[in-house]
Every structure is written in structure tokens, then in C-alpha cells.
Amino acid sequence: AQSVTQPDIHITVSEGASLELRCNYSYGATPYLFWYVQSPGQGLQLLLKYFSGDTLVQGIKGFEAEFKRSQSSFNLRKPSVHWSDAAEYFCAVGYMEYGNKLVFGAGTILRVKS
Amino acid sequence: NAGVTQTPKFRVLKTGQSMTLLCAQDMNHEYMYWYRQDPGMGLRLIHYSVGEGTTAKGEVPDGYNVSRLKKQNFLLGLESAAPSQTSVYFCASTYGGNGYTFGSGTRLTVV
Numbered sequence: 001a002q003s004v005t006q007p008d009i010h011i012t013v014s015e016g017a018s019l020e021l022r023c024n025y026s027y028g029a030t031p032y033l034f035w036y037v038q039s040p041g042q043g044l045q046l047l048l049k050y051f052s053g054d055t056l057v058q059g060i061k062g063f064e065a066e067f068k069r070s071q072s073s074f075n076l077r078k079p080s081v082h083w084s085d086a087a088e089y090f091c092a093v094g095y096m097e098y099g100n101k102l103v104f105g106a107g108t109i110l111r112v113k114s
Numbered sequence: 115n116a117g118v119t120q121t122p123k124f125r126v127l128k129t130g131q132s133m134t135l136l137c138a139q140d141m142n143h144e145y146m147y148w149y150r151q152d153p154g155m156g157l158r159l160i161h162y163s164v165g166e167g168t169t170a171k172g173e174v175p176d177g178y179n180v181s182r183l184k185k186q187n188f189l190l191g192l193e194s195a196a197p198s199q200t201s202v203y204f205c206a207s208t209y210g211g212n213g214y215t216f217g218s219g220t221r222l223t224v225v
Contacts (some may be wrong), residue, residue, distance in 0.1 A: 009154070032212055043218045044204070051212050090156055094212070099164055100145050101172070102206065102214055104156040 002026060002095050006105035013081050014113050021076040021108050023091030032094035033074040034102070035065055039087045047089075050074065061085070086112045116140050120205050120217035127195045127224045135190040135220050137205030143215070145208045146188040147172075148180060150201040151219075157204060163188055195224045 005024045013019050025031065033050040048059025055067040065076045074091060091105040118139045127133055137146065144165050149157040159172030161180040169180045177199060179191045188207075192199060205217040 004156075006156075034214075044216045046214075049213070092157075094214075099162050099170060100208055100210065101159060101162060102147065102208075103159070104149075106154055106156040 002093065002101075002103045004091055004093050004103050004105040006089075006091055006108050008108045009106070010109045010111065012111040012113060015083050016080050019076075019078045019081045019085070019110070021089050021091075021110070023074045023076065023105060024072050025074065025091075025093045025103075026072065027093060027095060029096075031096065033065075033067060034092040034094065035059065035063070035074075035076045036090045036092060037061075037087050038090065038107075044090070047076070081110075081112055083112045083114060086110055118205055118207055118215050118217040120203075120220050122220060123218065124221050125223070127192075127222065129195060129197060129224060131195050132191070132193050133195065133222075134192075135203055135205075135222075137188045137190070137207075137217060139186055139188075139205075139207040139215070141207065141209070141215065142185070143207035143209050144185075145210075146182065147206045147208075147214075148178070148188065148190045149204045149206065150174065150199075151204060152201050160190065160203075195222075197224045200224045 003026045035047040036044040050057045088107045121136045147162040148160040151157045158174045163182040166185040181189045203220045206214045208214045
């Protein structure tokens with residue numbers, strides 16, 4: 001079955017420190033990969049996506065993610081975290097069999113301490 | 115350029131009541147989805163549709179029904195609401211899977 005794993009439920013980083021959020025997926029072929037961010041009480045905002053080509057993708061708000069096929073991973077990174085980055089982050093994988101279904105990880109809550 | 119519109123935004127139901135959530139998209143997308151979001155569980159797929167007149171079960175379909183009579187609309191129904199259906203519901207649509215548009219969500223409380 002398709003699955004997406006975000007191993008870290010909560011992460012706390014200091015403002016200005018670097019950030020890496022982990023995401024692993026199960027799939028036989030290369031899926032479409034996404035990272036979304038959700039602030040409390042808000043909807044989902046797309047940070048970045050990967051379909052093919054360069055395995056390092058740039059997104060909004062200074063985020064980037066790297067697709068590693070050998071590790072079935074799509075980790076999200078940011079070199080310097082800002083207090084406004086505190087939110088919940090979801091990794092999602094689009095499975096292109098019947099339905100183009102989007103499967104989400106359970107999310108990682110990011111806390112930023114000053 | 116409305117994108118995906120969900121109505122209502124908030125609703126409180128009593129156990130056993132029924133209701134319908136409406137999702138409307140104006141992008142001519144073929145695929146539409148209903149998700150529920152619960153703390154610590156991410157978004158889980160309830161039902162989806164690959165085109166007008168089609169529906170299919172997702173990961174957590176029990177207690178819900180859907181219909182896609184028109185391409186632009188995807189309705190989610192709760193025939194007899196239960197407290198376990200208290201959640202935030204998101205609708206999404208896509209043309210081909212490489213870009214999804216989400217609605218702003220419906221917060222449902224069943225008491």
C-alpha cells in the first residue's frame with residue numbers, strides 16, 4: 001500500500017538555525033512529491049513540488065527539498081529559520097495509478113524558539 | 115478566479131443528523147477529492163472522483179457518501195453524523211496529478 005512517513009512529530013529549532021524535515025515514501029515508480037505548510041486554523045499552502053528532472057527543487061519562503069530515489073526520501077530544508085516558519089508541514093506523494101491520489105504524511109509541527 | 119470553493123466553512127451537527135458539504139471548482143479539473151484532517155494523522159482520503167459521474171472509495175470511506183453529477187461539483191454527504199466525524203474537511207481538485215488545488219476547509223463538529 002502507498003504510504004508516506006514523516007518520522008518527526010515535533011521539531012524545535014532556534015531562530016536562525018538550519019532546518020531539515022524528513023519524509024520517506026513507498027512507491028515502485030517515481031511519484032510526484034510535494035511539501036505543504038499549514039498555519040493554525042488555515043488551509044494548505046504549497047511550498048514546492050517535484051515531478052522530474054533536477055532532484056533539488058526550490059520553493060517559496062526560502063525552502064528547498066531534495067529527492068533521493070535510492071532512499072525513497074524527499075527531505076525539506078531551510079538554511080535559516082524565521083519565527084514565522086512555525087507551522088505544521090506535510091509531505092505528500094501523488095500516485096499516478098487510477099485516480100492520481102495524493103497521500104499525505106502525518107505532519108511535522110515546527111516550533112521556533114527565539 | 116475562485117479555484118476550489120467549499121461550503122459551508124463551519125457547521126455544528128447533532129449526532130444522527132445529516133448534512134451535505136459542497137465543493138465547487140471552476141478550473142475544469144477532471145479529478146476531485148475529499149479529505150479529512152485530524153490531529154496527528156495528516157489528511158486522509160475519504161472518497162474521490164476521476165470524472166463526472168464517477169466516484170471511488172479512499173482510505174476512510176465509512177459513514178460518507180459522495181456524488182459527482184456535474185464536473186465542477188463534488189458533494190460529500192453524512193447520512194447519520196457521529197462524533198467520530200468531527201474533523202476538518204478539505205476538498206481538492208487536479209487536472210492530471212501534477213498540481214492540486216485545495217479549498218479552504220470546512221470545520222465540522224458533531225455533538
